Amino acid sequence: MFKSLIEKNERRSQLSIMAQYLNTCFMISTVDDEYLISIEKGNVTNVEEGPFVMPSYIFKLTASKNEWLKFLQSTPQPGSHDIIAMLRRKVLKFEGDLHPLMSHLLYFKLLLASLRPTESNNEN
């Protein structure tokens, strides 16, 4: 579901400048599946799919697979269009050290939104 974050595309390339000093590792969980995502200088350098025995990460975003699928629609419905909207509905949980996330909030929102299909992007 999130493995294609590693793939280069124009949207993700433009994003890296917004997080050029960011080096972190975070987890996205769909409850059943987990993805460990490494970022170096604003670029996604590795996406590892679980299961993991002892995963180490800075922060974790957890929502059900169904909620992530709603978020990843090309035009998501109200309440599924933004990670803070999902937080508001209590369908997404933020855990861990949130400093990298909150200090680069727009970057992470746009990074995740880059997985949404567009006319020129059918990577999902």
Add this chain to the structure above:
Amino acid sequence: MKIEKEPITGYYGKFEIDGVKHRIYWEEAGEGIPLVCLHTAGSDGRQYRALLNDKKILKKFRVIVFDMPWHGKSSPPENSQVGHYKLSTESYISQIMSFIDGLELVKPVVMGCSIGGRIILHLAINFPEKFKALIGLQSAGHLDPYYDISWLHRQDVHGGEVCGGIAYGLMAPTSPENDKFETMWHYMQGGPGIFKGDLFFYKFDGNIGTEIKKIDNSKCPIFLLTGEYDYSATPEETKYLADTIGIEMIKMKNVGHFPMSENPEEFLKYLHPVLEKIN
């Protein structure tokens, strides 16, 4: 290429709010019924640029948009210090009424969005006779905190970046990217702690509770419009207000928390019929 001038005039003026000297910036366009517009928390009057350029509205209304103290081109009051700003219900009402009195406006229409959509409810409760009509955009009677607002003002996080990131998500994915970007940019330009200080009113001090039952729509017509993508002041919360007051709410499709700036074209389709009812 010749510059295409907009019909907007900006002013600076000095007056007292609760006995304290202030220097305030505001913009005006049009002639007729005064229509005072209130911007959202952490932003400024540029949000209403589309209204200030709308020929249809300007034929009937004198549109007036002021930047709240600490916001946009308005100065902080005398003897201010960074980190001490907190908007209270009382001070918000004072600045609005002082501005209206200072410009000698008689029975203006006041339209506010978000915190402005909340304060018009307080105006409706306290001074209904002073207004021709009140229009609430993204109005909710209260808001339970759903994220930690201390992130909006910390010295180890760039305030403009995080405030912009919060504002961006409140807009509809269907709104034009250029308008969304400018709306976000206003947030990125706010002073340290100002968005957070405004949210003290929005999330704590300004909660209306059962007071909403005191609003009498026959004393002053109230109109409530809310964008469907707003998760801060949701359409459900506005509907609760509308049902309590006994009016119909207008749910706006394809817009979020900042209808007037994130998608002006769509917003004006909903606003024009409302303004036609005000004479």
